[in-house]
Amino acid sequence: MKAPPVLPGSTEPAPSPSTAMREPTALKMGANRWNVVLVSAVACAVLLALALLWRFEPQGQIFFPRCTFHQVTGLLCPGCGGLRATHALLHGDIRSAWRLNPLFVALLPVGAYCFGAWAIQRMTGRRLPQPLEFRHLWVVVLVLILGFCIVRNG
Numbered sequence: 500m501k502a503p504p505v506l507p508g509s510t511e512p513a514p515s516p517s518t519a520m521r522e523p524t525a526l527k528m529g530a531n532r533w534n535v536v537l538v539s540a541v542a543c544a545v546l547l548a549l550a551l552l553w554r555f556e557p558q559g560q561i562f563f564p565r566c567t568f569h570q571v572t573g574l575l576c577p578g579c580g581g582l583r584a585t586h587a588l589l590h591g592d593i594r595s596a597w598r599l600n601p602l603f604v605a606l607l608p609v610g611a612y613c614f615g616a617w618a619i620q621r622m623t624g625r626r627l628p629q630p631l632e633f634r635h636l637w638v639v640v641l642v643l644i645l646g647f648c649i650v651r652n653g
């Protein structure tokens with residue numbers, strides 16, 4: 500077997516090609532492990548929140564957050580009714596969910612896709628298009644939210 504070459508000005512042999520090839524892969528694997536932990540932790544938190552929302556009606560429960568904007572102003576913010584809408588959706592009551600917060604229900608598939616694309620990118624490195632990366636779409640979403648807020652309080 501041939502000895503590894505010694506770099507000029509160094510007493511240590513240069514890393515063999517097989518070692519040089521392994522290190523980036525090992526770093527990538529370590530990064531992937533932490534990404535899997537991160538995605539798993541976020542998914543567990545979401546599932547726990549959904550389990551609580553499935554089990555308990557948000558109205559009247561002290562452990563669900565109250566809307567500070569509604570408490571201060573008496574107006575409905577764009578997110579008001581989102582927890583109750585999720586509770587209704589988890590029980591298959593789409594009509595009630597839509598009545599409580601139609602914008603939230605309409606944007607749920609977009610949110611689910613964004614989470615899925617983020618999770619796939621974190622765990623595999625494969626990049627899927629993220630809708631909110633497009634600046635013009637942000638403008639549309641902000642106009643939608645503002646218009647919804649005005650209409651539901653009108």
Ligand SMILES: [Zn+2]
Pocket residue numbers: 566567568569575576577578579580
């Ligand atoms: Zn609110």
